[in-house]
Amino acid sequence: MEIASGDLQVVARVVQLLRLLAGNETIDLVSAAEELGVGKSTAHRYLASMENHGLLRRRDRNRYEFGVLLAELGTLALSRLGVVDLAGPVLEDLGARLRHTVVLSVWNGTCPVVARVREDRSRTAHVSIAVGSQLGPNAAQTVVFWAFKDRSYYRFGEGVTPTRASEAELAEVRETGVSVRPSAKDGISAVAVPVRDPAGQVVATMAVVDITQFVPEGTDSPVARALLAGAETISRRMARPLS
Numbered sequence: 235m236e237i238a239s240g241d242l243q244v245v246a247r248v249v250q251l252l253r254l255l256a257g258n259e260t261i262d263l264v265s266a267a268e269e270l271g272v273g274k275s276t277a278h279r280y281l282a283s284m285e286n287h288g289l290l291r292r293r294d295r296n297r298y299e300f301g302v303l304l305a306e307l308g309t310l311a312l313s314r315l316g317v318v319d320l321a322g323p324v325l326e327d328l329g330a331r332l333r334h335t336v337v338l339s340v341w342n343g344t345c346p347v348v349a350r351v352r353e354d355r356s357r358t359a360h361v362s363i364a365v366g367s368q369l370g371p372n373a374a375q376t377v378v379f380w381a382f383k384d385r386s387y388y389r390f391g392e393g394v395t396p397t398r399a400s401e402a403e404l405a406e407v408r409e410t411g412v413s414v415r416p417s418a419k420d421g422i423s424a425v426a427v428p429v430r431d432p433a434g435q436v437v438a439t440m441a442v443v444d445i446t447q448f449v450p451e452g453t454d455s456p457v458a459r460a461l462l463a464g465a466e467t468i469s470r471r472m473a474r475p476l477s
Contacts, residue, residue, distance in 0.1 A: 248280065250270060251266055251280060251281075251284065252304075254269045255290075255298070255299070260293050260297040260299050261281075261298055263277055263278055263281065263296065266280065284298075284301070285298065285301065287301075287303065288301040288303030288304070289301050289304060299389070316471075316472060317338075317429065317438055317468065317472060318340075318349050318350050318438075320468050320471045321429070322350060322352075324440075324464045324468055325337075325350060325352035326352050327464070328442070328460055328464050331460065332442060332456075333354055334354050334443070334448070334457065335351065335353050335354045335361045335362070335363060335442070335443050335444055336354075336441070336442055336443075337350070337352075337363055337440070337441050338439070338440050339369060339439045339440075339441070340437070340438050341386070341387075341388040342368070343388075344394050344395070345368050345369055345370070345394075345395070346369040346373065346375040346379055346439060347366060347367070347368050347369070348363055348364065348367040348368075349365065349438070350365065351364075351365055354444070360444070361422055361443050361445065371395055371396065371397045372397070373415065374413040374414060374415035374424035374425060374426035374439075374441055375413075375424065375439040375441050377397050377399045377407055377413040377426070378407060378426045378427065378428050378439045379397075379436065379439060380396060380399065380404060381404040381405075381407035381408050381413070382408065382428050385436055386435060387431060387435040387436060388436075410453040410458075411427055411428060412425065412427055412453040412454075412458045412462065413425070413426045414449075414451055414452070414453060414458070416446050416449075416451075417446075421445060421446050422443060422445060423444065423445075423451075424442065424443045424449070425441060425449060425450075426441035426461075427439065427440055427441070427458070427461045427465045429465045429468050429469060430469045431472055432469070432472055432473040440464060440465050440468070442457050
């Protein structure tokens with residue numbers, strides 16, 4: 235392989251392997267060696283080192299996929315792209331109008347993680363969610379990410395715990411763009427929708443989270459419609475930040 239002027243060979247080869255993986259679901263020792271034009275022992279050292287540093291992880295004995303570090307870097311990249319900042323005014327507006335806590339979540343490689351919160355304090359009893367909270371497989375936000383995993387900014391490896399939603403529920407979410415999920419254990423319900431980047435990929439979810447008795451159940455409720463409109467506003471501002 236010819237290394238561009240000024241490039242370190244190790245860095246150039248790591249990038250080459252990541253680009254190979256970006257075009258394929260996995261890579262293995264043979265494909266890595268062929269791509270780099272090196273022997274299998276050298277290719278193995280690259281793969282093992284990339285795995286040790288979180289750039290790759292094993293899908294099985296012979297195949298590698300993107301690692302957790304890349305997922306974390308992807309989340310940071312989203313912040314740089316502005317989705318978290320651009321969502322701020324939208325969350326503020328929705329929270330004030332709907333009188334619910336509104337949450338923006340991104341995918342951290344294994345589950346949704348709360349990136350921004352507009353907490354509603356208009357009632358004595360209200361829901362409080364901390365930024366950085368990781369959401370479980372039953373959360374409405376998790377269901378949305380899984381429903382649109384084939385149209386997602388993120389990759390979903392085999393080692394990730396899937397949502398417990400049925401295929402019928404996932405199909406309904408894809409059709410309506412809305413997931414409504416109560417938590418009998420916590421007495422809390424959520425209504426969640428996808429947020430897309432200018433390319434149409436799902437980069438985040440936006441959700442209303444509140445005490446169950448205050449959250450409407452329908453996918454065509456005023457809350458659901460307001461969330462869908464808010465998500466569209468964020469997507470439009472990602473394409474044209476000054477609009």
